[in-house]
Amino acid sequence: MGRGGEAADWTSDPKDSENLIRFFHRERQCLGDGVNPDKQLLNDAAVLHACKILGAPKHGGPKTPDTIRSRWATLRKLHDYIEQALQKNYPGASGWTYTHELGFNVTPESMDAWRTFLKAGNSHFKPFTNKGWDLWEVMHETLPTRAKGKYVFNAASGRSSRSQAHEDLAQSLTQSNNDSQSSETSSQSSAPSQPISNWSQSDYGSSQSQPISNWSQSDYGRSQSPGDLDGRTDMSGLDQLGSAALQVSQRTPSTTQPTAPPLAPVVPTAPAPPAPPATPANVLKRAASDETDGPWSNKHTKTTGPEAIMFLGRGVMDIGGALRECFGNKSSGLSPTKELLQARKLAEEDEKNKYITSDVRLRLSLLFGRDISAADAYIAEGDGFNRTDLARILLPDLFF
Known part of the structure; x- marks a missing residue:
């Protein structure tokens, strides 16, 4: 509420809301969960409005911390509505498609249906009749994502980080295979000229005789250093190390083992009688399994009445938890809070x-x-x- 009872006005000048969004975008590290900005951040926004850094109000009273909090809640809710429209799950908008370029793309033929849709409590979509929200990207970057993790899909970016990780992994594996093939070719051309007695002086022996303290100076150690990664993931270095170890193990000279004496000839035994043909009773009978140990099996355990009730109760609790997960945050007109x-x-x-x-x-x-x-x-x-x-x-x- 402004001075003298004059309320703050956010609709006459669209720049007021834009400046507020861009201010929170710059200070998004201090925004927290994005739902309720703290008092210090609201006071800073009010001071910046008063100092005309974000723009003095052309209509209405000054922007106070309380009015800024209410306006931010409205803008955040508008972002959620548009996100639902993009994901095709906004209630009552099944026949409409929203894009960032054309908004809801209302044509003259669909104008009557559009007016009916707006009157049904959806008037917040009126500015986006034939154009998208210009501040969507800034608002989407300001608000924190609902889910955390490396493989979370971000609707604003259009692709998940998981697909990028797959591409990087495939590139590193391809490079690792090429390196191992070139190493295989060079080792085959040089290995026959070295006697077994001098194997400890060969390239493989020298690479294996390096002390642990000098591992970072070897070829394999350099492939793990951050300066030589060249955009590869850590998986490529592990693949190269595994390929090199496999090549060394394949070329390790085996010591001569004494020949075992020949085994005694095997005496042929009489063939086992053929199994009797399956009868209808044998076909329908289920073979006993030693691994069957479930709560309903009468082969190994006996389920009592309380145990059966316990298992049924767990199933009902799981169903109830799923229902609460789906509908717990949605209000219902039949059960007002x-x-x-x-x-x-x-x-x-x-x-x-x-x-x-x-x-x-x-x-x-x-x-x-x-x-x-x-x-x-x-x-x-x-x-x-x-x-x-x-x-x-x-x-x-x-x-x-």
Whole structure:
């Protein structure tokens, strides 16, 4: 809320939201989980707005830490909506396709259906009728990814790091095979001219007689040093080491072993009688297995009633865990939460105090039932003026 009761305005000048996103993008190392910026970061953003570094507001009051927090929550939610549209899992948008270049690509023939779609609580997509969000890439880089790891797919990049790792591994293996083949050819041309007695003085003997302390100075040691990798992964050096060790082991001279005395001739034995033909009973009978040791087997163990109930209970718990994993974070209109009831109650109080109209209150109630984060943001505002400002952001298609 600005001075004198004047609310902060984020919609008149699009540069205000763009400057805020770019500020958080520069400070994304301090943003944490990207959901709730800390007080210091919000104060810095407010100071920069006041000093006209991010741009002074052309309309409305100054940007305070509270209004900046609310605006950031709205922008983050808009990013999530567009990400759902890109992944084809936004509720109610099965007939629409979003791209970064053309937005939803609405044609004159589909304009009526588009207006109906916007009126159904999707007015936040109105600016993207025929163009994408210019700040998508900056916003996507600012927000942390939901999953961690080397092989996590990033929707903004279009390819996973796992495919790059596979390409690097294939390149290193190809280079390793070429090195081993060239080493094989050179060793075959020089090996016959060296007697066995002088094998310890040969190239293989000298390469194997190096002390451990000088391993970093050998050919194989240099292949592991960071300066000689030339873009290869560590796997290529291990492959070269394994290939060289295999070549040395194949050329190691074997000592002469005494010849064993010939074995006694084997006395032929009578052939075993043929197995009887399988009868229908033998065909249908399952062969006993010594490895069968499951909870339902009556061959080795006997399952009691409590054990059976325990195994069934584990299966039900696994199913329940999967359901909670899929639907635990989604709100349901049939089972309103305490936050939903509290947000709707605040909206009714704001209607009684003439902050909002009954139409706005009804639309907010529908929005709270569909998106619990909107209800949380509404509850977080301190008074009716701030909630009215937030309602204008949540319902940009209404003018009140």
